[in-house]
Amino acid sequence: MSYDILKQNLKKHVDLSTADLDLICSYFKPAGLRKKEFLLTQGSICKMEGFVLDGCFRVFTFDKKGNENTLYFAAKDWWLMDIDSFMNQTPSDLNIQALEDSKVLLIDRQDKMALYESLPIVEKLFRIIFQKGLVSWQRRLVRNHSFTSKERYFHFIQTYPDISSKLMDKQIASYLGISHEFLSKIKKNIK
């Protein structure tokens, strides 16, 4: 059953009974997206929070100069959301696009709120998920400041081999914060 991946993910963070897991899952609806389809576009309000069952997504934003800036990629077993837009129902700064045909589980804002209300342990669950997320973002910032582009590139492909192998160099470059031409030169330099 497709909910198993979600259940396994949740159990990594807190200890949940089978009944709790089933209740949580009951709020999530499966959905499919075709390659290049958007789950969210910049300027619109984020209606859904997602969990990836299969496929791969890219979360990115266009800055004032029109350059794409990739925040992160989400493959199987990753969460997918614009927290800010989802919680405050404000226009999103982010685009979320499927990089290949993908399957997700989605929960809308009302159901998420209902879930928080009906099952207090869900607050703990997401407290821990966000806590871990915050740590990763802090670490990424330190890497961005202390690693060279080359080091950041290697760190990325070594840490996420399954994700990075699916990506175009252009997308990796925008995640690393460098031009795709320069990434090409980095790769040439290695050989």
Place this chain on the structure above:
Amino acid sequence: MSYDILKQNLKKHVDLSTADLDLICSYFKPAGLRKKEFLLTQGSICKMEGFVLDGCFRVFTFDKKGNENTLYFAAKDWWLMDIDSFMNQTPSDLNIQALEDSKVLLIDRQDKMALYESLPIVEKLFRIIFQKGLVSWQRRLVRNHSFTSKERYFHFIQTYPDISSKLMDKQIASYLGISHEFLSKIKKNIK
């Protein structure tokens, strides 16, 4: 009373009764730090989570090359912690140092856990605090990628005028991820 600042901070995130606020506060113990004193040093285990009542702190790390890298500054009304080390009781990567004589409220790990247990709304409270924190870290990453150093400098001093005015340029440079010499050149260029 010194706990008022903490109470006001907590109420910004969730609606809390007076009794709840008092209970939460009862877990926090006041402490003072002298200028240059450390609340945490890299390699040791983070025993305390803090909330700043007065003064200012710098949270930074030494990378492999020996360069200082500032994650953030915390002045009055800011939270102060190494989440990872505090939660998992693993050696910290971070240093937390008072930039001036400061006052904080501290809670240790056992009490934090007890607080989560005894008052479920605290889970919600920190779920929201971490959620907001995560959004700020995402935004900072995007700024680091899409802004020039000059733009990042202006954004920082305009967004945090009260904090940045207390800081040495060296510290601002390490927060921005540039050398202090280059920051000096940026400032010269403006005049």
Place this chain on the structure above:
DNA sequence: CAAAAAAGTTGAACAAGTTCAACTGGGGAA
């Protein structure tokens, strides 16, 4: 399959940022 579009490569000129070293100036400690 052929044509078109998009991704990747390369080079040259340029801009951004670092490093090192020398100098300036102010604040704290004895």
Place this chain on the structure above:
DNA sequence: TTCCCCAGTTGAACTTGTTCAACTTTTTTG
């Protein structure tokens, strides 16, 4: 007050990364 230390400034040489444009290769689509 004097000395010293440390923050900040400046210049020169260097490294890293960008931009633009031309080209090749791969992928998509009719």
